[in-house]
Amino acid sequence: MENPAKNLWPALKGSLAKVYKPCIRKNCALCERGDKHPAWILTVSQKGHRRCFYVPEELVPIIQLAIQNGRKIEEWLGNAGPEIIKAFRHQRDNADNKKKRAAKS
Numbered sequence: 001m002e003n004p005a006k007n008l009w010p011a012l013k014g015s016l017a018k019v020y021k022p023c024i025r026k027n028c029a030l031c032e033r034g035d036k037h038p039a040w041i042l043t044v045s046q047k048g049h050r051r052c053f054y055v056p057e058e059l060v061p062i063i064q065l066a067i068q069n070g071r072k073i074e075e076w077l078g079n080a081g082p083e084i085i086k087a088f089r090h091q092r093d094n095a096d097n098k099k100k101r102a103a104k105s
């Protein structure tokens with residue numbers, strides 16, 4: 001089994017959301033218009049606790065890529081159990097066949 005994780009870094013598990021927040025400035029044109037200020041929030045679960053982090057705009061594409069990579073790794077991990085069992089059986093059956101052949105000759 002090839003380890004895909006080396007090509008899937010950075011990776012993370014969480015969800016990214018764009019929110020619009022008002023600021024503390026007085027007479028802010030954006031806030032008065034109701035547009036407010038966009039901000040990116042990453043929500044993750046750490047040891048069962050939900051935590052939120054502000055994500056700087058420049059980092060958003062990397063976070064989005066990391067989330068995609070995280071999903072791919074999770075999918076791969078889901079397949080890993082059956083793959084390991086299959087590989088074990090295959091190896092064991094090959095060994096059994098060799099023993100049988102050795103016994104016959």
Ligand SMILES: [Zn+2]
Binds near residue numbers: 025036037
């Ligand atoms: Zn504002």
